[in-house]
Amino acid sequence: MIQFFKSIPYHIKAAFKSIFRHLAMSISAASAVTVTLVLMACFLLVAGNIGSFTHNLENSVKIHVKVAPTVSEEADIQSLESQLNTIAYVKSVEFSDKNEEFDLFMEYIKSTGGSASYYERYTGENNPLRNAFIIEVTDPEQIENVRLEILKLDGIESAEYGGASANQMITAFDSIRNGGAIFILALSLLAIFLISNTIKMTIYARNEEIAIMRNVGAANWFIKTPFMIEGMVIGFMGAVIPVIFTFVAYNMLYKSLGGVFFTEMFPLQPLMPFGGYVCLALVGCGMAVGLIGSFFSVNKYLRWKR
The missing domain is CATH 3.30.70.3040 (Alpha-Beta Plaits)
Incomplete structure (x- = not known):
């Protein structure tokens, strides 16, 4: 464990060096994450407000x-x-x-x-x-x-x-929320696939270095860590634009609608803390997608080379 913490600076340096060495591929993977997270931001903003609408509707009946x-x-x-x-x-x-x-x-x-x-x-x-x-x-x-x-x-x-109309509205809200969740899951899997391919290209470019590390007895975790950090950094890069989009776009929408969606029965969630939670979720999802994509890619390579 002590050895792991001592090697962290080396792994971080190796991860950033790899990102800049394969900048085009890194930007491509980060762009895929960006597109996914922008759509995810829209879904989270809608889902969060739909949850609030449903709660208010249920309690107002x-x-x-x-x-x-x-x-x-x-x-x-x-x-x-x-x-x-x-x-x-x-x-x-x-x-x-x-x-x-x-x-x-x-x-x-x-x-x-x-x-x-x-x-x-x-x-x-x-x-x-x-x-x-x-x-x-x-x-x-x-x-x-x-x-x-x-x-x-x-x-x-x-x-x-007025049970029928209220239940129909709640059912419609739930359908929108569930359909959006399935759509975002599909996009997340696509982003994981793209990041996995990017990391795979990086691994192939560094196969001689990896082979040397394995020949001198380097542990698998020592080989994996730089690639996993690289995936997390790419995921973080992809989350920057969605975070800015969330704050700017939602703030404009909230002010233009006066804080309500057509009627006082459907008040919009305020930017803070709701927007802050969404942004934290976006950063977390971006880094998680990068980590998962790189983990599967490097794991597959190390098993294949064993």
């Missing part, structure tokens, strides 16, 4: 429970509220009387450009709306089960949460 007109006494309403609170996965229960429901309805009509004056005749005693409860759940995946339990209670007219 509430069950709107209409109370039957037969339940009008305050004592009956309080009893029903207590029963709702005992249902598993119910986080909170908020009562909204029919006048508050009417006010919310009028706000919706105004926001959609409708004629609010037409509905003003339904205020007060003429209000046809029902008293309601607004229910939040602790686990969004259990919302349908909670809804079914609510419907079992006496005095409940209906319980809705």
Whole structure:
């Protein structure tokens, strides 16, 4: 182990010497990593925000429970509220009387450009709306089960949460995320292949040097280390442009959209720390791709020459 650490300066020097000696091939391999990581950056930015969108969407879904007109006494309403609170996965229960429901309805009509004056005749005693409860759940995946339990209670007219549309949107987000992950995996394998070929060319160019090291009894790790460092450096070189791209492009996008994607329901992740995490992931992936590519290449060569 001590010998390994003592030899690190030599390995680093040998790695950089090889990179500059085969600069064209090194740039070609780094370019492949760059293309892969730029696309990976786009995917990570999209996936990170989709995860945030999904989380916000799941947590914003509430069950709107209409109370039957037969339940009008305050004592009956309080009893029903207590029963709702005992249902598993119910986080909170908020009562909204029919006048508050009417006010919310009028706000919706105004926001959609409708004629609010037409509905003003339904205020007060003429209000046809029902008293309601607004229910939040602790686990969004259990919302349908909670809804079914609510419907079992006496005095409940209906319980809705717009489940179909919310589930369709969440499913679409998940499909985009999964499809992007498969695409990035394919690109990563391509980058590993290109770096492996670059390291292989370097190995062939230094086969006499490697043969001498093996003849004098050099350990395999001593022979492998410079090539693995070279692969990591190439991977790091390939990550520089994607990191700059991530900071500049995402910052511009965030500011131009005002921090939200069309609606307040879909807030974008702020540049920091989200962008910083993405950049660290890009550098880590670039160096890992370089390390894996060089490891397989030099391993194959040493086995073949044994």
